[in-house]
Amino acid sequence: MSHSKNTTGIGPVRAAMRKITTPFDEMRDWWGRAPGWVRWTVYGLVIVAALLAPSDSVGAFMSPESDWATILFYPIGVFVLLAIGLNVVVGQAGLLDLGFVAFFAIGGYVMAVIGTELGWNFWEIIVVAVLISSLSGIILGAPTLRLRGDYLAIVTLGFGEIVRLVAQNTDAIGGPRGINSIPHPPDMSDIEIIPDLQPFTYGVIDPRPYYYLLVALCVLVIIFARRLEKSRVGRAWAAIREDEDAAEIMGVPTFRFKLLAFAIGAAIGGATGTVFAAKMISIVPNNFPFILSATILAAVVLGGSGNLPGVILGAFLVGWLPERFRGFEDYRVLLFGGVLVLMMIVRPQGLLPSRQRSAEFAEGSGMGGMGAEVATPTAKAEVSSR
Amino acid sequence: MSDVTGGRALLALDQITMRFGGVVAIDGLDLEVRQGEIFALIGPNGAGKTTVFNLVTGVYQPTAGRVAFDGRKINGMKRFSVTKRGIARTFQNIRLFHNMSALENVLVGADAHHRTGFIGAGLGLPWHRREEREGRALARELLDFVGIGHRTEEWAKNLPYGDQRRLEIARALATKPKLLLLDEPAAGMNPAEKRSLQQLIRRICDAGTTVLLIEHDMGLVMEISDRVAVLDFGQKIAEGRPAEVQNNPAVIEAYLGAPADAS
Amino acid sequence: GGGSGDGSSGGGEAAGTVKVGFLGALTGENAGIAIPPHNGAKLAFDEYNKTNPKTKIEYVPYDSQGLPEQATPLATKAVREDKIVAMVGPAFSGESKNVGPILEEAKVPSVSASATAVDLAQQGWKYWHRVVANDGAQGPAAAEFLTRAMKAKKIFIVDDSQEYSAGLADAVDATLKGKATVNRDKVDQQGSDYASTVNKIKAFNPDAVFFGGYYAQAGRLLKQLRQADVQAPFMSGDGSLDAGLIEGAGEANATDTYIACPCVLGSASDDPEVKDFAQRYKAAFNADAQIYATEGYDAATAIIDAIKAGNTDAEKINEFLKTYSKKGVSKDIKFAPNGELSTSSIFVYAVKGKDYTLLGDSKTASVQ
Amino acid sequence: MFNDLVSQFWPSTIDGLALGSIYALIALGYTMVYGVLRLINFAHSEVFMIGTFGALLTLNILGVTGPVSGLTFVGVLFLIAAGAMIASGGTAVLLELVAYRRLRKKGASRLAFLISAIGASLFLQELFALVVIPEGFDRPQAGRIQVPVPALMEKEPLFSIGDAVVRNDKLLVFVGAIVMMIVLDLIVNRTRIGRGIRATAQNPESAVLMGVNIDRVVLMTFLIGGAMAGIAAALYVVEFENTQFFVGFLLGIKAFTAAVMGGIGNLRGALVGGLALGLIEAYGTSMLGSEWQHVIAFSILVLVLMFRPTGILGESLQQARA
């Protein structure tokens, strides 16, 4: 009995979840109607909050067991920026990428190699890193983006592994030992905003300057991504996601736009990797395992694929919660896995889905007709491709 | 109507053959659509009508033969370039972008002629804004033209079926086509809806767009088209004015199937 | 600063309590190598605090799970908030590279009981020390043992592409240059089928096989070698010094296996002092004193001695360590300026039944 | 380089086929679930992993501690295969019931399935690492590393091809895989449940209209795919005599690669893909070194897909996107 099943079983969990998530939905609708000045005020407040975040009083609650400002840099900040990048690929263009960590790694290695071998400074390298990682996105995408979506998944997964393994097996870039003594960005200014905080002086111990660097990058990338989303490019991506063939026939060069999404995502991943390497001083291939790709993807989906605030929230939670619950020690991964399953069951569209995604769910047709008894016609898709 | 039948050829299929494995879907087909006319393609199910559309729009590449549009060969071209050249189409099964608004659907069509790349868009440069403004204006105009100007913000999938058909047409028109291909636009419509669709097609043609139409509704076909071609097993079995074709015994045998009433 | 940081403000000036940290993988995949030295250190601090000293030591373990990304924020917290005056660790070489610079800038001394990578001593760090010999000493010692005691002329070297493993294998390889014919291959750490490597070894028909890596992979490789009828003696480094190797390969397959280690294994030694330590350890933790437990104890003891001598701030402890010289449980502890032990010895163990026996110092030990 | 390939050709072929057989059996699970649900069951690797522990548990219960031979061997082999199949099949079914069914009913996006699958995969791995292995198998220390399995057979050479000896265990793995593939092919193409599976794969809504209980069909699909992973698991422990909590991860990825290479959704494709991948890896590593094993595998995958975008044999369970 299909109809009654839905409400039994995990009923209480669902009810509780609904209590939590309904305000999210209401907030989104309110946001959709909010006038310009309200939005700008909120943007301003969010940025101020982000700048004030790395303070000890916040940290005492957020991460009692390790250094909060460092946690804000990694994993939280890095995850957020990576998630924004992956969201371009997965959320906007609808391409399933299971090897996003590859671009993060490439950015990191570019920073490490050029920084230690050629002695360029961070600002020069980040430009090169962005170029190289987006180029690698294009190199990966060119032969594979014509493939069906699910094939892309395994190919990207493979690419992620290839990058890691090549780094591991190439002695010229340190092999499994990786690269040490990566230079910090040069200090931009040694002004002291408040006692004990020099936001533009990049040292070893104080993670805050790096965190601010990430915040700045995030803001830039978000503005850029938002503009794209609302432009011709974003519309093309949405159209590709909805019906690739129809999009192509309506004049959208789908392949080019998919490649573009890949390249932009890769560029963001690469930039993140550069900052990461500069902060970490030393990187090894094992900094870039498959599970990191999966985690970032989980962050995107958990937050609400396609919706930037959702994605940021997702990445924040995925980065922060394991840190907050250090007490569980070994059980953190176990819990993480369980929470992923539970979250998907009760709220598959994510915490803060875009209006579009929620609609796809309300209609209940995402799985191309495998909604058991309440299937929607796959026949449509099958026949129309003739 | 007869005045346009002598116009110059806009679309020409020259000895086109299309095979799928063993199936010969189109078999040495010649076809010519002239500037300014409404040309109907009819024939039994599986005769190869939709395949013709797919060949013209670059979805399939012909096994043999040549497709020319506006005097230039277009087979072998990418699908989106064909659209840019000036051919737009609708689909036998509606294929809108369901979770986008009506306006956005049309904008995707309008974007076919826009130039801004991701840099211009990402940085919000002036020409990008201008294009965006112009695109919106065009889209609104087209939605009015097809008669759904009051539903711009609604999502495609929430529109009634008939309006979805109209939206598909508006989206196609937004690419500024010289030739519009309509694949069974009246399928699943009731008579009242059909009538209003018929008028819309007429107006499109009057506005200067050539129309190539596939339709099983004989009433509509007979009334609206300037010329008709009949396909069967991928071959053309008749071509001419509606009345001529309708009384052609081969057509009656293969397609209409009512010999007694034909004369 | 809120939370737990408050108590230690004042650094270490006044008598009272100072904090000493431990950083390493207390949970996670590689915890097996970091827990014994952690326990060893804990034992030392507990014993010290029981003597009711003027300055008590609060021992603060930080669980990095062996991941550099996790070690960094913990180390930052340790020096910025908790204001530790010294650290036992970091346990692994990988995290050491990320944490070293932080300790260096914070001027906090560290003594590792188990990080053996060669290049750690080449970073110019002034606050970093270790009480084990590095892979650069272990590799040549193992190589020397292979050619001298085992009389191998053709040696096949395998590693599993991990930081530690490749380093060790490279060191062995470098030393064997000109002394033996060498061939190499790598296996996948997560893989289970080593057939292609086994085929290569079989085709090469070596006098001995050296494996750089950890015991799980070593056991698997050894088993597959024996099953493919390769009977050449097998040797490996400290990462393989675990009963897991014997268990994984099977007792019969594991005969004729030798392990080099810069460590003194509590359970395998006849030295009375070591035996005594092993007993105290067993009493405290209800476990055998496994790899690097004695070294952990010695590392902690060096720091304790510094504090005993009245040094309660990080800089002073570091200065004290520079001049430290004492016989520890495992060996003589005296640091060279770069933080290494001034004299290093490597020991060779052999599999006997379900366990290991100490054959002796690598320079003198012989195969029975 | 090529000298190595030539000199190692026969040993490589034998090892490649043996490993490829295991890939193929695991690949079946991916391919069946994908064929019916269009879902990458990422947690299938854990289905396999649990199968190895099912086999181990059976051995423990039987009290086998060393090699056996003759009829005893056949009996024990049969029993551990059954044990592994129950463990794997049960896990697969549980996955469908817990992690996927509700998503299916809600019509969630593919992405949501994928994340649920990844979550389930992590959960099961950690569950075994932290709870099942230490407590159920009494291995508190070694739990995270590896669990040895008692040897079940004396590994002896049977005959030689060229300069390579074919060992009894490798032959067993290969033959076992082929036999199971044939059995499965018959099930899907000849039986009623097979028809139900195919119908559901091609058009679930129509399948309901034919009286197919598609919830049950989906369950059967998971069960059969899981059981095949169980067979693979049993053969695996016989051959390698150990297991770990993460043993499924790499094999799972490789099996998935094999399924895609052969043409996902296509049962015979899984066999072809698995064996092909096994051979490619074996030849590739003998030429370039074992460290390049995965790089070779994934590169060849891309190459294959460039020339045959739907894999070597193409898709077939739902077939004909006409």
Place this chain on the structure above:
Amino acid sequence: MLLELKDVYVHYGKIEAIKGISLEVAEGEIVSLIGANGAGKTTTLKTISGLRPISAGRVLFDGKDISRTPGHVRVLRGIGQAPEGRGVFPGMTVQENLQMGAYARKGNTAGDLAEMYDLFPRLNERRAQMAGTLSGGEQQMLAIGRALMTKPKVLLLDEPSMGLAPKLVTQIFSIIEEINHRGTTVLLVEQNAQQALQLAHRAYVLETGHVVKSASASQLLDDPEVRAAYLGGDLGVDGAGEADATPNGAGRPTGGDAPAQ
């Protein structure tokens, strides 16, 4: 009554597609559902066959409440459906498709197969062809034949003439008549109201999820409102079988720029 709907409501997410429909089908009848696009005809059929859950109301079949019975069980009880868009199994042969119809039944099906081939000789010619490669009309025949193989007491047909060439439309309608003569009750959804009403005994008119009219087919054929809305006034052009399908005689638009509905 063989089949009864009592005040049924159906939702797609938040959209209410069916807003309290009641209807009845007696044994042996052909009942037709007509109505504009999106009126809820397909949804009604899916609700009956169990593909859509109902949010309120009851569905009775053979006097028993089947509102909560899963779809695959309803097939066994005797509800067969040829869905909109045909829904054949493209990767199975014609014969396998037909055999799928007998999936839920036990016993020998050879006799039933022969009967289907007798009813649709065209399918007999194509029995070994993959269904995905059939023409639209052939697929429609296959869908109907497959539904009949389930031995339904009532057959639900959803727009069987959609997208078919005029000749085939005529054929399909005569087949429906034949099926009914052989004893199967039929619930027929059609856009092609003219022909549907000529075939049916009774009919219901649906508008935006409500039943707005129900009467005998001949009454509805004469109803001026129905004629205007669903039969194209006195147009009568649908299907070339009609006598007056000449260009000049065909529809004069009645309402100028009448909105699409």
